[in-house]
Amino acid sequence: MDTVRPFSQVLDRLRSAGLRPTRQRMALAKLLFDEGGRHITAEMLHAEAQAESIRVSLATVYNTLHQFTQAGLLREIVVDSQRSYFDSNTTRHHHFFNEQTNELADIPDEMIDIAKVPSAPAGMKIKQVDVIIRVGNL
């Protein structure tokens, strides 16, 4: 029942990704990983940081999100051609996307059963299977 993610764990995550644990990265990592399964855009994360009086530029938020994604700490979810969403849950799962509110919600992997998947075209390899269920008002 230990859901707390101690400071050192964030630190280790950054270290093992080869990223220096700077003040900004530590603070953003805390916001992203202290609670699981966050779906967040750069603007949202920047606003959250500001709300907690963490001084970070928007440019650094963008850089950090990409660095974390490259390091496998985040997963980018493409649901909206206007903005990029990042998911702090990198395990296999899928998403609901509410087109009215622009909100993402997780669908646990076991809730979707893809019985048959075509193989990738010749010379290609499947990198990821994304299932996005778009929902809206009745």
Next chain:
Amino acid sequence: MDTVRPFSQVLDRLRSAGLRPTRQRMALAKLLFDEGGRHITAEMLHAEAQAESIRVSLATVYNTLHQFTQAGLLREIVVDSQRSYFDSNTTRHHHFFNEQTNELADIPDEMIDIAKVPSAPAGMKIKQVDVIIRVGNL
């Protein structure tokens, strides 16, 4: 084996969508629907039109793509947070997305078997189920 889409059919499509069959819309509709299952961006369609000496502004291409989508003649496919793709095949099917070449390929509906789908959150309705298989080099 009649795969030709006569002029009048394009005309009727526009008419029944409540869209006046202007020169631009007719020409773009021809490009979009004369061959099935096209995956195209606004810039791509604009370039094609220019290549065929059809004079249309990029703004009109954007407007037209959205009008056609609203009319159910096109389907927007969100795979890339940088640009919008439109699919001239509006029947149920899914997609491969090649992240190296930024190209989409159809996956016929019967090639994917989604045996179990969670129901939409309360008060919500499933609008669409998108399966995107991201592929890349081996």
Next chain:
DNA sequence: GTGTTTGCAAAGTGTTTGCAATTTA
């Protein structure tokens, strides 16, 4: 000290918008 990271402002990219001129019915 040396190389990395940050913040700023400027530039970039894809898309939308306001409005006068044109076209359609």
Next chain:
DNA sequence: TAAATTGCAAACACTTTGCAAACAC
């Protein structure tokens, strides 16, 4: 001729970049 549509250029939203100052080791 009334209403819809077009094209242009300007505006927009989101994202990236160049570079000097600040920071981590």
